[in-house]
Amino acid sequence: MSGTLLVISAPSGAGKTTLLKRIMAEVPNLGFSVSHTTRPPRPGEQNGVDYHFVSREEFLAMRAAGAFLESAEVHTNLYGTSKQAVAEKIASGVDVFLDIDVQGARQIKAAGDPAAVFLFVAPPSWPELEKRLRGRGTESAETVQVRLANARKEMAEAHWYDYLVVNDDLAAATEMLKAVILAERCRGRRNASGAPVAIPTP
Ligand code: ADP
Ligand code: 5GP
Secondary structure, eight states: OOOOEEEEEOOTTSSHHHHHHHHHHHSSSEEEOOOEEOSOOOTTOOBTTTBEEOOHHHHHHHHHTTOEEEEEEETTEEEEEEHHHHHHHHHTTOEEEEEOOHHHHHHHHHHTOTTEEEEEEEOSOHHHHHHHHHHHOOSOHHHHHHHHHHHHHHHTTGGGSSEEEEOSSHHHHHHHHHHHHHHHHHHTTBOTTSOBOOOOOO
């Protein structure tokens, strides 16, 4: 039994973290790949839960040792997905969300894993994206500018993803995302909880 890799990308501030928290609470048998990053923790973020926070030296040593499925520099920090953590979850039949940027998603796409599904979350408009990013209050004016500049590049990649979810109304976007997960379970001959289904024989 093996689960699906749910690769999800969005410009910073689109609401991906908010959506994922809701979906993880509502849909059984979902896992989340905790990335490694050199970014400093935000208030309230926990090491090992939100990210594995590591120094640049630690990160580069891990990357040199081939520990990452993908890695990228995003908004001046390094981020990477641990091969081992993902492989263990997938092998146990859990569908695993990879919350990664478009560069990392392209690396996974290029690897050609047939069990990977690509989802893009877009904001309803540019002014709304900027409002959410500033409203979150976690970035300095300077890093907001870096993230908005990157958002332009990320939105230009949305076209090649398998699914697009526009996060306008949060409840409606959560339903859309849930529908994608359930559809992918049907495609994989699994039930709504992610367990394999046997086609009854006469
Ligand atoms: P991301 O993980 O994509 O960077 P967050 O989940 O941190 O984004 O959301 C950015 C901000 O926007 C947060 O303050 C969040 O509460 C808010 N937000 C998320 N989804 C919506 C929505 N559908 N409508 C209004 N505000 C939202
Ligand atoms: P944040 O700093 O806001 O948590 O994340 C910034 C960006 O880095 C987001 O687009 C997020 O998806 C991306 N990101 C987080 N973890 C990883 C990872 O392991 N690999 C890649 N490529 N991007 C990541």
